[in-house]
Every structure is written in C-alpha cells, then in structure tokens.
Amino acid sequence: MTxxxxxxxxxxxxxxxxTADHLATAVPAVLLGLLIALPLAVLAHRVRPLRGFVxxxxxxxxxxxxxxxxxxxxxxxxxxxxxxxxxxxxxxxVVLVRNTxxxxxxxxxxxxxxxxxxxxxxxxxxxxxxxxxxxxxxxxGVRVATVMSISLVSVASYIGYGGxxxxxxxxxxxxxxxxxxxxxxxxxxxxxVADALLVTVQWLCTPWRRGTSRQRTSKLWKRA
Amino acid sequence: MLxxxxxxxxxxxxxxxxxxxxxxxxxxxxxxxxxxxATLAAAVIALPIGLLxxxxxxxxxxxxxxxxxxxxxxxxxxxxxxxxxxxxxxxPVYVSLVALAVPVIITNTYxxxxxxxxxxxxxxxxxxxxxxxxxxxxxxxxxxxxxxxGVRLATVQVVATATIxxxxxxGGLGRYVFDGLAQRDLVQVxxxxxxxxxxxxxxxxxxxxxxxxxxxxxxAAAR
Amino acid sequence: xxxxxVLTALLAGASAPxxxxxxxxxxxxxxxxAGGDSGNSSGGLTIGTANFTENQILGYLYAGVLNAAGVKTxxxxxxxxxxxxxxxxxxxxxxxxxEYQGSLLLYLDKKATETEAGAMQNxxxxxxxxxxxxxxxxxxxxxxxxxxxxxxxxRYGLKTLADLRKVNGKLVFGAAAEMKKRVVGVVGxxxxxxxxxxxxxxxxSSGPLVKGxxxxxxxxxxxxxxxxxxIVENGWVLLxxxxxxxxxxxxxxxxxxxxxxxxxxxxxxxxxxxxxTPQLTELNRLVDKEKRDPDRVADxxxxxxxxx
Numbered sequence: 001m002t003x004x005x006x007x008x009x010x011x012x013x014x015x016x017x018x019t020a021d022h023l024a025t026a027v028p029a030v031l032l033g034l035l036i037a038l039p040l041a042v043l044a045h046r047v048r049p050l051r052g053f054v055x056x057x058x059x060x061x062x063x064x065x066x067x068x069x070x071x072x073x074x075x076x077x078x079x080x081x082x083x084x085x086x087x088x089x090x091x092x093x094v095v096l097v098r099n100t101x102x103x104x105x106x107x108x109x110x111x112x113x114x115x116x117x118x119x120x121x122x123x124x125x126x127x128x129x130x131x132x133x134x135x136x137x138x139x140x141g142v143r144v145a146t147v148m149s150i151s152l153v154s155v156a157s158y159i160g161y162g163g164x165x166x167x168x169x170x171x172x173x174x175x176x177x178x179x180x181x182x183x184x185x186x187x188x189x190x191x192x193v194a195d196a197l198l199v200t201v202q203w204l205c206t207p208w209r210r211g212t213s214r215q216r217t218s219k220l221w222k223r224a
Numbered sequence: 225m226l227x228x229x230x231x232x233x234x235x236x237x238x239x240x241x242x243x244x245x246x247x248x249x250x251x252x253x254x255x256x257x258x259x260x261x262a263t264l265a266a267a268v269i270a271l272p273i274g275l276l277x278x279x280x281x282x283x284x285x286x287x288x289x290x291x292x293x294x295x296x297x298x299x300x301x302x303x304x305x306x307x308x309x310x311x312x313x314x315x316p317v318y319v320s321l322v323a324l325a326v327p328v329i330i331t332n333t334y335x336x337x338x339x340x341x342x343x344x345x346x347x348x349x350x351x352x353x354x355x356x357x358x359x360x361x362x363x364x365x366x367x368x369x370x371x372x373x374g375v376r377l378a379t380v381q382v383v384a385t386a387t388i389x390x391x392x393x394x395g396g397l398g399r400y401v402f403d404g405l406a407q408r409d410l411v412q413v414x415x416x417x418x419x420x421x422x423x424x425x426x427x428x429x430x431x432x433x434x435x436x437x438x439x440x441x442x443x444a445a446a447r
Numbered sequence: 448x449x450x451x452x453v454l455t456a457l458l459a460g461a462s463a464p465x466x467x468x469x470x471x472x473x474x475x476x477x478x479x480x481a482g483g484d485s486g487n488s489s490g491g492l493t494i495g496t497a498n499f500t501e502n503q504i505l506g507y508l509y510a511g512v513l514n515a516a517g518v519k520t521x522x523x524x525x526x527x528x529x530x531x532x533x534x535x536x537x538x539x540x541x542x543x544x545x546e547y548q549g550s551l552l553l554y555l556d557k558k559a560t561e562t563e564a565g566a567m568q569n570x571x572x573x574x575x576x577x578x579x580x581x582x583x584x585x586x587x588x589x590x591x592x593x594x595x596x597x598x599x600x601x602r603y604g605l606k607t608l609a610d611l612r613k614v615n616g617k618l619v620f621g622a623a624a625e626m627k628k629r630v631v632g633v634v635g636x637x638x639x640x641x642x643x644x645x646x647x648x649x650x651x652s653s654g655p656l657v658k659g660x661x662x663x664x665x666x667x668x669x670x671x672x673x674x675x676x677x678i679v680e681n682g683w684v685l686l687x688x689x690x691x692x693x694x695x696x697x698x699x700x701x702x703x704x705x706x707x708x709x710x711x712x713x714x715x716x717x718x719x720x721x722x723x724t725p726q727l728t729e730l731n732r733l734v735d736k737e738k739r740d741p742d743r744v745a746d747x748x749x750x751x752x753x754x755x
Binding site: 001060062063064065067068069071072074075143144147148150151152154155157158159162164165167168169171172175176177180181183184187188191192195 | 292293295296297298299300301302304305307308309380383384385387398401402404405408410413414416417420421424425428
C-alpha cells in the first residue's frame, strides 16, 4: 500500500470542501442534541420516576447501528443532509443526557438552597445557579459528543452525506488507499481541533474554576 | 409507521426468516462470533497495558486521552484501509472492532487503578507486600468494577459496530442493514437494527450480571 | 399521463424503427432536444449519482455539459443504489440522474419484456412516474453481464447463461445486494434460464468486492459491467445471453420535468450523441486504474470533444 503524497496538495480544494461539508453535518447534530438533551436531563433530574426511563431510552438509541438510523429516516427526511444530522443527533443524546443529569446531581444542595432562600424562582435558579455549576460536566459530555459525531459522520457516506467519509467510499471503489488515508487523518485532526476549541470555550465560560480545573475536568472526562 | 411495525413483527416471527444460511439464527451467531472474538482480543491487548500504566503511573496521559482518540477514529475509514491493504478477508472487520474496543478498555482500566486509594497501597506495602503482589491482590480487585465497566462499554460498542462486517462482504446482522439499504427494504433494515440493539443490550446485561456475581459479598461501595 | 409524456413517447416511438435499422450514429436521428420546454433550469440542478465510479463520471459529464450551456449544477456523488436514488429524485432531493435503460425500466416495471433500445425507450416513457422524464438515450451503453473465470468456464463447459443450469446448486453468485431481488439478477436467471445457485453473496456493483471475490475464488459467477476494464485484464468470460434476459443498457438521463427546459435537453442530447461505449470504457479505465478523479476526467473529455 503506497501513499501518493502528491495527491494531498493536488486535492486541497476537495479536502477543504469535504471538511466544511463534514462540519456542516457534525456541528448541527451536536447543537440539536444539546437542545433536546438539556430539557430531557432537567426533567430526568427533577422528576425521579422519569430518570430511569430517559437514561435507558438514550442508552438504547446508542445501541442501534448508525447506518440503520440513516436508512430508517430516508422516508421521513429524504436523501438529504437532514437525515445525516438527525441520525447523528440520536447518538449524541446518550452522552449529553447522562452528563447533564450527573452534572445537575452534583450541584451542591447548599447552592440550590441559598438561591431558593434569596427568593429566586426555580427557572432562574436553574439557569443562573444549577446549569453554570453543572457546566464542567455538561461540557465534558459536549466534548465526547462532538468527537463522536465527527467520527460518525463518515457512516453517512453510505447515503452520500459522509463529508470526509466520501473519501473512504471513493478509495474503496477504486482500490485507492491515498484518499482513504487523507480522510482518516483529516477526521482525526478535525476531532482534535474541535475538542481543543471546546476546552478553550469551557475555560472562558467558567472563570471561577481556573487554576484547579485541569485535574477535575480530566477526571470527569474519563467518566464520560 | 404502524404498517412498518406490523411488517417487522411478521418478519421477525416468520420461521423461514430464522432458518438457513441467511436466516436470523445464522446471522446472530455470526454477529456474536465477530463481537466476542473482537472484544476478547481487545481485552487481551488492553488489560495488561491499562494495568501496567495504572500500576506504574507511567503513561497516564496516554491512557486518559486514548479513549478520546479511539472515539475520533472513523471505523469506516479503518475498515476500508485494512481492506485495501490486505484484500478480501475478515481482517478489516476484526482490526477495526479491536481498534474500537482497546482504547475504551485501557482508559477504564487505568481509571480503576488510579482510583485505588493510595493509603490502601501504602498499607499493603506496610504489611510487606511486593509490587506484583500489590497489583494482583490489592489494586486489581479494587479496580475490577471500573475495569468491567470498560469491558461492558466496549462490548456494547463492538456489537453495535459489528454491522460493518457486511460492508466488506461478510455476514452478521449488518447484512440485513446493508442489504435492506441497497434494496430499500425498510422492514429488513429495521429488523436488523432491532436485533443488533437487543443483542447489545443483552450482552450489557449479561456482563452486568457477571460483574454482580463476581462482587457478591463485597460492600456495596466497592461494586 | 400528461401531454409531454405522450409527446416524448411519440417521438421515441417514431424514431424506434429508424434506430433499429442503423448501427452507428443512431442517436443523432433522435434527441434533437426539441422535447417539451415547460421546465426551468435557471435555479440550477442537483445531479445525483449511484454508488459506482462510472455513474459518477457520467454525473460529472452531465454537470460539465450543462455548465457549458449556462446551467448551474451541483453533483452529489455516491448516494446509493437505484432503489435509493430514484425515490430521492421523485421526492425532489435531486433533479437529474444518469441512468441505464434496461435496469431503470425493470425497476419501474418488473414485468417489462422489452430488451431492444428503441422499444425500451417507448416503454420507459409510459412507466416513468409523474413529474419525471426519461430523455433520449446515449450511444454509449454499459450492460450488466455475468462473468466467470476462464478456469470455471473450462471446467464446467460454460458458454451461455443457459449452461449454468447444468451446475445448478453448485456455484456461488456474487453481485450487489439489490441483484438478489432484481430481474436482471437472481430472479431472472431462475425464471428464464432455470438457474439456481448454491448461494448468493451480497457484494457490490462491479466494484472491488465482487471482482476481488471472483479473483480469489470466493464466488464463481460475478455480476460485472461490460465497460469494466478488469474483464479484459483478467480474461474473464462473459456468459452469452441467448434469451435476451439482459436488456440494452444505453445511458439515459432521468430528470425531474420541472427542470427539463430546452437548454438542458439540448445539452444532454449533445453529450449523448457524442459519448460512445469505448470512450466510456476508457473513462472508466482512467478513473479505476490510473486513479484520476472522475470530475477531472469528465472535464478533460468534454474539452476534447468541445462540449465543456
């Protein structure tokens, strides 16, 4: 198996286009996942009986092969990017829901009580006290979900929306390893950069945790 | 939607669908073969590495970040690459499944080892245990619950991903998903997906049961 | 059936006898691009392609010739099998597909019996779903074929598909998964030739899996495309088809009527009249063997033939 290095500079345009394409699927999937996971997690956190159901359901979603998801969505969302996005969203839920619930669970009772004692309304407490305190754990989930989505986009190449994964199909059909290697490297790089970016965002969002945050996040990260 | 579910029910319950070389029974066994062998191979590779890193404390950074790398590695790309390198064989399937499972097991094994209270280790040293004895008699038993969590996580991922075998012409439940896609036979896809999910959940429960069995009689906190 | 479809049918019908009587330059007799003109391509077209390289080359050829005619295009390569892409065309996710007469006809009408190009064009015009249209077919053709290695052919004395019956239950047939349920596949081989295989192996469309498996001996009979250069390179034997199970497979554009204005029709007809089977085979070779990019190969060919 030889790699033709000349392929890389020669295909800069294609690689750029596919990378953009890749992100256009992965990023909305994570955002949509957050949009769904946050209320679900708050619900699971507040209403104990629902907890097992919500966590169990998102766990089961995770066991369904991603390709099957895309195919089953075809009659509903068609052969479009939406199908790829919705399919990936389902996968982000398992991490996002669990981490948000765990993050909310870990909010010190005292903080919640203090907020209540000051007469703050529950919704406001959630938004200004609980969620910010849960943010590190939630962000750890967002990081995992993002990396996972970026890697899984390539599965959508079976329906033509695989972003960099299109390079895998291309290489496969033509018995041509170079584009496949390019696709793998770019996917890994993209995941790495996205993860680093999220760490930075988190650092910027949680000024109160600077200094000690590294050790703690790495622990939470492991758990996720 | 209702129609689809009705068709799914008859697909799953038709005796003809279950027998023969393309029947569900065969496909489930094939799927289990890929999954079990891949997970075992991954455990054989990953457990010693995880234990070593946890015991010596060297390479902790690697252990912590490896699972992230594993998550980022696109399985489809890996399968394709191994296929192009080695031609038509079952190797691409095993290489990619093992690559999927190894990081998860290493990271969790390390996490389990790292979580062992240093005071317990000191106490073990205090009563005269040597390095290797501490590893086998103190650290490993205490780390085992987290190690098992890693193995469970890896197993679920491997079972869900073993569908990829069908992409490179092999069997398993992925056959239904890939063939159903090519034939636009949603019932077949749904059936395959449901069976994979059931298998993954069953494997998870079985390993969970095994873990509980292993730790029977231990204080709840150690489970 | 709307008026336009009738018109297309009539046009195609009128040209059929002429087509049948000529062997070369046939396509210049029809497809002057004068079909209906109620479509509008000013918003641009999305061209989809199925999951094999030749179809991508064709997609890029369509795109190039349309761009030259001033129509904006986007190519979506590798969307999947016909069973996936045709519904996507119907639902408007894509607007144009490079298709193959015979396979398309049998996909739309499982009971179709036409195998000759002109007759098939007529039949296609009547069965094509509302909102879609089949434009005049190209000179170039890429048939499905059933190949065995020279060794297998010698051992069992295989020359035609009918000979396969002698070894019923012994051979393994490899093809794309959809071939299991297609007439030009497991179904037709059984119905028309009484052939039964020991096993059907779901692989790919004349791609690395099917060809790799045939080379390795994992399968005995493979479904490959006649424009595939690997056939000659490996000295594979294509089994003859005395009962005409395999229909003519000229390349036809399948298009959403709402996009098919005269600009589009003329451009695609020009391409269809120029592209020949040997040229298509050569384009395949450049992409599959020389590893050139399908879009670049297509552009270079169009430039050379003053179409792009």
